[in-house]
Amino acid sequence: MKISMTLSLISCLIVSNAAKLLSRCEVANILRNEGLDGYDGYSLENWVCLTFYASKFNTTAEHKEEDGSTSYGIFQINSKEWCTNHEKHSKNRCHHICSDFQSTDLSKSIECAKKIVKEKEGLGYWYGWKENCQNSHGLKRWLYRCDE
């Protein structure tokens, strides 16, 4: 009895841990279904490339920034401007608790990313996109074999 409970607890931990890291094609499918392909003029490849360089497709990613704010989830949405983590005053422009952006359900993150990209910088808001995805000629590879 004890052993089987321990085993099921362990397998449960493994499953929940595995669910945090999405595959490239899983991300592509989710982002497509949530309407990001072509959103604000950016093709799906751009969005997949962006999330890779932002979070390595890790839905629970969390990084402390130099200014004391923290960035959350697959899009690394920042607490200074877009969500609140109750640490400091935040404009909280997406009206969410930051940890909402660490869910395996990406809908809240995507909804907030759609708001961020409408700012004047567009996807240029994300440093990783600017450095690695903008002007990249190999963007197609982000969708390679995703519709098989």
Ligand SMILES: *[C@@H]1O[C@H](CO)[C@@H](O)[C@H](O)[C@H]1NC(C)=O
């Ligand atoms: C995902 O991010 C969390 C929080 O930063 C980290 O603890 C975890 O190790 C990361 N997972 C992987 C597989 O990189």
